[in-house]
Amino acid sequence: MKAKVSLVKEFKIGDVDPNLFSSFIEQLGRAVYTGIYEPGHPTADSQGLRGDVMNLVKDLRVSLVRYPGGNFLSGYDWKDGIGPKDKRPVRLDRAWHTIETNEFGIDEFVDWAKKSGTQVLAAVNMGTGTPQDAGDMVEYCNYPSGTYWSDLRIANGHKEPHNIKYWCVGNEMDGPWQICHLDAVDYGKKALETMKIMKWTDDSIKTVVCGSATTDIPTYPEWDRIVLEHTYDYADYISIHRYYENFGNDDDFLASFYDMDKFIKTSTATCDYVKAYKRSNKTMMLSFDEWNIWYQQNQKPHPWEKAPRLLEDKYSLLDALAFGGLAITLLNHADRVKVACLAQLVNVIAPIFAEPGKGAYRQTIYWPFRDISLYGRGVSLQPVVTSDKKITDKYGEVPAVIFASVYNEETKEISIFALNTSKSENSETTIDLRSFSNTKMIMRTELTGTDLSAQNSLENPDKVAPSKVELSEGDNGIYTLNLKKASWNVIRFSAE
Structure with a gap:
């Protein structure tokens, strides 16, 4: 063969945005609890953050980490995760059928991100949450001082603003599995009003509106068109999500890159249609803020419990090769895909696997991600x-x-x-x-x-x-x- x-040298696709090498931590399974956060672990620091996991994250040179979700996001009140830990409420997480203690929240995550050498891609609840909740979260995180929410952040131990620049306006709101799922028109209207409040609070932030969660959903790509017709002037990116798994045919699986390539092209074309329809000079960029190999067919029911072992796929060499094809595809669309988040980072469908009280190791997919993160920065040819x-x-x-x-x-x-x-x-x-x-x-x-x-x-x-x-x-x-x-x-x- x-x-x-x-x-x-002159055949340029586009500059590779450093945010193409980003990832995702959701309050799901053991991504946080016994993943990045485990008080009492031999490598944990004074905040309970695992040093062995942190070192592996640093080695990947991850640019942004999306937090806190994910499906978890649409039923989550960010205010539950701030303030004294002994006063934080214990809640049912209905998205993943688990118990959330809220001992870890946005302040802890920002501290972890700084120690890990990365930045935060925060997400606001567009399910049970309101536009006001989103604006309040931006104020808490980014406003310097002198207001209720900024002074509360200071009282909670963070004098300096978190200065989070990237924000997801909800998660997979096209999906019927989402808490308080909306149709495209209702989401588009709500997202627009939410972004107004967010950007009126901090006009330096960049926002990502929800595009299609998968090519398999009946509303794709019409959802994206309708949402963008409502939000084009305020949004900086539209998200797309896609996962792949091996259903038994290795050749099909190794050709997953072909499907991802078509997905990106269709999403780009949809954006450009709306650009023409709106007579806009702005080109909408894509945030591929969930992508990976994920064996969704392996999911099983489980009882209510804190941090159960959920979605802990163990990856093979074959998985790493298919993953590499997806990574190549992202680089070959660097002109329009400006953010991409490997979902997820630790334990949950992740390149890093950590055992409670024990060590952490690199899964097979760690290696192609590390390769593109270390050597894929520059101009994509x-x-x-x-x-x-x-x-x-x-x-x-x-x-x-x-x-x-x-x-x-x-x-x-x-x-x-x-x-x-x-x-x-x-x-x-x-x-x-x-x-x-x-x-x-x-x-x-x-x-x-x-x-x-x-x-x-x-x-x-x-x-x-x-x-x-x-x-x-x-x-x-x-x-x-x-x-x-x-x-x-x-x-x-x-x-x-």
Whole structure:
């Protein structure tokens, strides 16, 4: 099997926004409790924040972390999570059928984010919440002092404003599973009035309105059009969400990138239609603020309890490869996808897994996310690709090898991410960099193996991990490589 990718410095897709490397923590399962927060853990600090988990988050260089939800958001009163912990109410979380103690809230999360080297993408309740509640939360978090809510924040131990700049206006309000689900017209009207209050409180913030939660819902993409017709002037982004899982056909699963690509293109086209309809000069950007591999078919009923083990998918090498295809797709749409949140970050469908009282380890999907976060910053280039095709039952003919490429103009380095989706054939791959001067391969790694079902664990944390590959010499800017079957590859070059 053969593939060729050619890069031309002037063929730019767009600047890669650092917020493309963001994630998500929801008050769900063990994401917070025994995930990022576990008083008494051997690595916990004075606030009960787990240091081992924090170190892994820092290693990922996550830009934003969305909080507190998620489905949890639509029944959550943010005021329950502030003030003295012994006076905070214990509530039923009806979204996930759990008991929420509220001992962890927005102030604690902001402290965790600062210690973890990341920023907060806060979310306001558009289910049971009101526009006034949202405005009050912005005032509590961002207004300096001298008002009821800002002075309450100061009294709660945070003299300086949190200065949260990014805000989600609800979560998946198109979904009938959502508490106080709304139709598109009602949500659009409520979101508009909510954003007015939020931005009149702090005109520096950026807001994300709810787009479609999945391509499978009957209202997609009409929901997005209607919502944007109401909110276009006030919104800065519209969200899209999508998860993938393996239903038994590995070739279909490895081609999940094909579906994500179509989703982004359709959402972009919907935004541009509304732009034309509104006669607007503003181009609406996308916030892909939930994406991942998630085995939703594995969900089971459970009793009411605090922080149960929910959605704790254990990821395989095959999952990591499919994940890599999604990551490549995001980079190849860097012109319009400006925020992307890997959902989620710890324990719950997450790259980091932590056991109570014990250690934490990297799941297989940690590695491709880390690769794009470390080496995918710069300008996304449009790769000119020729690749052998493969036939899938679900998507028909798709490329067997896919690529994304990023040029960092400051460091003069090129990073190429390549996924060979074939389980049976290596790919003889040619990389043509003649558009650049004096290129030299400086790094090459691959994530592959003979057992696609292999998983990492606390006992064997590095069973699936990338390995270094011998560097190749170029011939006047042309490099020939062998990409192993079923492999995720990172190839980096210096250039003048």
